Amino acid sequence: TRGYNHTHHSQSDTWDKAIPADLMQASTVMAVSAWELANLPVMIPRGDKRLPVQPLTAARVSPELLGNHR
Numbered sequence: 681t682r683g684y685n686h687t688h689h690s691q692s693d694t695w696d697k698a699i700p701a702d703l704m705q706a707s708t709v710m711a712v713s714a715w716e717l718a719n720l721p722v723m724i725p726r727g728d729k730r731l732p733v734q735p736l737t738a739a740r741v742s743p744e745l746l747g748n749h750r
Contacts, residue, residue, distance in 0.1 A: 717724065
């Protein structure tokens with residue numbers, strides 16, 4: 681095992697660094713999870729639908745804070 685502090689992903693990830701056993705385990709976990717969820721006797725609660733919130737509008741920044749970066 682690689683231990684608890686093993687880094688799972690980094691900016692240098694490429695296929696040649698993929699560990700086949702890890703890919704097999706991850707795909708098995710995803711497949712079994714999907715199978716179990718699809719075969720539950722009842723539907724999973726979806727929660728309440730909410731209206732989207734208003735997007736934030738642009739804020740004004742005082743010229744003093746901007747300094748020479750205007």
